[in-house]
Amino acid sequence: MGDRTLRYKDNVEGRWYTDQKCILCSVCAELAPANFREAxxxxxxxxxxxxxxxxxxxxxxxxxxxxxxxxxxxxxxTQR
Incomplete structure (x- = not known):
């Protein structure tokens, strides 16, 4: 799971984020395109x-x- 101390500043405010371990594989953008994209x-x-x-x-x-x-x-x- 991501590390909030390494959170990228360009994530929108909120509980979901990417951190500095990201390697730009973009699997997140493929699986959840309404929420993730390339910076x-x-x-x-x-x-x-x-x-x-x-x-x-x-x-x-x-x-x-x-x-x-x-x-x-x-x-x-998690919201349910």
Whole structure:
């Protein structure tokens, strides 16, 4: 799981984020395109929108589990 002390500043405010371990594989953006995308600096992915609703929440959880470097964080209870 992501490390909040390494959280990228360009993530949108909220409990989901990517951290500095991100290698820009973009698996998160493939699995949860409504919430993750490549940063403007083109060197990491970010959360650009916090999940809204169960579908987006589940997609973000799938991205977290699929991240090969554990760079996705979720600081809070999962909405159900």
């Amino acid at each position: 403007q600096t083109n060197d990491h992915d970010i959360v650009y929108k916090q999940p809204a609703g169960e579908t987006e929440e589940l997609q973000c959880l799938e991205a977290l589990e699929a991240c090969p470097v554990e760079a996705i964080g979720n600081d809070g209870a």
